[in-house]
Amino acid sequence: MADAQAVKRFWTEVTVEPVQAGFQVALDGRPVRTQGGASQVVPSAALAEALAEEWRAQDVEIDPRSLPLRDLADYAIDRVRPDCTGTIATLLRYAESDTLCYRADPDEPLYRRQRELWEPLLTALEERHGVRFERVSGVMHRAQPPESLSALRALLEREDDFALAALATLAPLAASLTVALAALVPGADPAALFAAANAEEDWQAELWGWDLTAEQDRGFRLAAFTAATAFARLARG
Numbered sequence: 445m446a447d448a449q450a451v452k453r454f455w456t457e458v459t460v461e462p463v464q465a466g467f468q469v470a471l472d473g474r475p476v477r478t479q480g481g482a483s484q485v486v487p488s489a490a491l492a493e494a495l496a497e498e499w500r501a502q503d504v505e506i507d508p509r510s511l512p513l514r515d516l517a518d519y520a521i522d523r524v525r526p527d528c529t530g531t532i533a534t535l536l537r538y539a540e541s542d543t544l545c546y547r548a549d550p551d552e553p554l555y556r557r558q559r560e561l562w563e564p565l566l567t568a569l570e571e572r573h574g575v576r577f578e579r580v581s582g583v584m585h586r587a588q589p590p591e592s593l594s595a596l597r598a599l600l601e602r603e604d605d606f607a608l609a610a611l612a613t614l615a616p617l618a619a620s621l622t623v624a625l626a627a628l629v630p631g632a633d634p635a636a637l638f639a640a641a642n643a644e645e646d647w648q649a650e651l652w653g654w655d656l657t658a659e660q661d662r663g664f665r666l667a668a669f670t671a672a673t674a675f676a677r678l679a680r681g
């Protein structure tokens with residue numbers, strides 16, 4: 445039985461219109477607004493066209509789960525834009541306790557997997573932005589160098605609302621700001637980055653087998669990670 449709360453498709457034509465601040469999708473000539481009521485104006489034609497394709501793909505009833513780019517655009521405008529400082533502060537917590545810095549003991553087989561997948565990502569970030577991360581064996585917290593966190597804060601402050609919205613999705617999924625920032629690098633492979641972030645869970649699954657619920661959850665998280673990576677790329681045109 446159909447959900448009584450389902451919203452029916454109410455438009456025929458989906459168009460992309462240039463506006464003063466960027467581009468906007470219109471449904472039968474009516475500009476789309478965010479869930480918070482603001483004009484959903486995005487910075488690139490590429491992102492606007494991708495948003496339009498989400499609307500064109502809707503069937504008789506709208507499936508909210510099939511609008512991930514719409515949700516990210518709304519988040520950028522409704523949540524990030526009014527509070528960039530708060531968004532950046534939250535993102536920096538994923539640098540302070542970055543999963544890629546906390547590893548098994550060197551004599552454990554998992555350590556070799558972690559080093560193989562994680563060290564290139566950390567080293568690339570360090571070289572690209574002139575920062576340094578402390579690596580730890582075990583789970584006891586170790587503070588990261590204040591100058592590194594300051595450099596990362598300055599980096600995030602240079603990003604726009606849409607990149608920050610993507611990062612705010614990517615970092616929790618990866619439990620890592622390093623992985624989130626790597627997803628914004630041109631040519632990034634979201635599946636490979638997600639596999640790196642998910643290395644410990646995948647390792648356990650290889651040893652003991654996948655639980656169906658856990659496997660489905662991994663698929664949902666990978667889809668969200670991939671969508672956020674695409675969103676950041678499209679927003680930059």
